[in-house]
Amino acid sequence: MRTVVPVVERVVETPSTITLRFDDPRTARPGQFVMLWIPGDDELPMSLAYVGARKGVTVKAMGSTSRHILDIPVGAPVGIRGPYGTSFDVSPGRILLVGGGSGTAVLAPAAEAALANGSTVTAALGATTRAELLFEQRLRSAGASIAIATDDGSAGERGYVTKLVEGLLAENEFDVVWTCGPEVMMQKVIAAARPKHVEVVCSVERHMKCALGMCDACSLGPYHVCVDGPVFPADRIASLPEFGRSKRAPSGRSVPA
Amino acid sequence: MTVAAVEVELAGIRLRNPFLLASGIWGESGESLKGAFDAGAGGVITKSIGAEPRDGYPNPTIEAYDTWGMLNAMGLPNPGIEEYPREIAVALSAGVPTIGSVFAGDADSFADVAKRMAATGVLALELNLSCPHAKGLGSEVGSDPAEVERVVRAVVCAVSVPVIAKITPNTADPVALGLAAERGGAAAISAINTLRALAIDLTLRRPVLAHGLGGLSGAAIKPVGVAIVWQLYEALRIPIVGVGGIRTADDAIEYALAGARAVEVGTAVAFGGIGVFGRLASELPLRLDALGFSSWAAAVGAAHPRSASAGRTA
Structure with missing residues (x-):
């Protein structure tokens, strides 16, 4: 199911990378990804950089859409599908x-x-x-x-x-x-x-x-x-x-x- | 205890079971086509291939509803007929019964792409006359019976393999399209493609899919598909391939009773994984037995009054 939620935090990580945080209660495991929809632009697979209830994706400017993502302000709505895919086995080692x-x-x-x-x-x-x-x-x-x-x-x-x-x-x-x-x-x-x-x-x-x-x-x-x-x-x-x-x-x- | 036979012959192609991978699902790479066959499909239909590479629409291209349906507007992405033969070669060399799906904007271009697709060695062609969301293609070509007849005839003249016409449900009279394809020389009809549909996000007040309109598939459309297969069976002499919302052996048998000689499975792969083919193939003989059919073939058209099926070749 797709949900549309606001961006609640925007963190500049490096000159080319930002993290967008949003609240989503669905359970996610480290390694999984979501489909992040930027309304009017595109929907991209993004591995979760934060997997708790306040999730986050860290985006590097590559294609035109990911460059656009860097400009998304706090409060802007984004669509989320997922989490999808396999994850890392985090048992002790x-x-x-x-x-x-x-x-x-x-x-x-x-x-x-x-x-x-x-x-x-x-x-x-x-x-x-x-x-x-x-x-x-x-x-x-x-x-x-x-x-x-x-x-x-x-x-x-x-x-x-x-x-x-x-x-x-x-x-x-x-x-x-x-x-x-x-x-x-x-x-x-x-x-x-x-x-x-x-x-x-x-x-x-x-x-x-x-x-x-x-x-x-x-x-x-x-x-x-x-x-x-x-x-x-x-x-x-x-x-x-x-x-x-x-x-x-x-x-x-x-x-x- | 008897075990009902599920082998089927469709337009001269022998299939170990009636379950075909529907076009557009898993069909971009030869390894995926092979993977669908290895998972249990009786045969596979490629992604619809056109003359040139096409990226398709931007995302979102999919909206999934629980398990009852799915909306898509992929926009006919495909690597083009120049590149695609290498993928087909992977499937054919693994012995996968492969049907090549093609699309184009008019009869001449259809014939051209079809000729090049047939040259790859596919056992049959399926003409996409029914994609509901591509400008100048798919159902925009396939909604007019006269154009359907022209396209099918042009392709049939250009190739020596059987030609299957996949028709659209987004018309007042699908039977007229089926009859037109039969007149044009089609060896079989597949029905249905997706139903034109739209999803709107309430918060954003805009369509979800980047293209806006899309096509609905999955369980929700099964009764529509069964009805159109039923009507086609009453009107046509050529075999029918049923498509739309098949998830279980019982769904497939319902299509058979309506008149489908074989069936295509697509959306069930998204909800159940490619393993759905293995499950269908192992369930089918058991369910046919339980329902008193000696074979899949015996179930085809069995819900029609005897008079309607008398004299059919299918």
């Missing part, structure tokens, strides 16, 4: 979290839930530059240890977050790696964890229309990201020819990822 850019948004509520359950969480965060680091403080306050990489070296290590991951995997024992970000990044994370036999769980993004497992817009190999995902064990998707290489355009054409 030693968790390595690898977030690239706005990919960290979906990992943050999972980390909070896992930490509340007695897990240890190490968060490796990657961004283009210091100002674009997302939820560093939020994760730190929740009790995660933080490692940072930026493309320009303005915070943490200079370079890609995947370089940090190799070191973290070499020096620590983890039960699972949770990752969300560009698929080439997630592929590198999967490759780094494989020799250590550490399970990797990915949150994947595709263009969506129905979000009900019907229209096929989000097909990824034999899966539909809206119902079989967006959270997948890496061993189900890592070897798919599309993963990291192609996605479906709104027409259904296969285009480079």
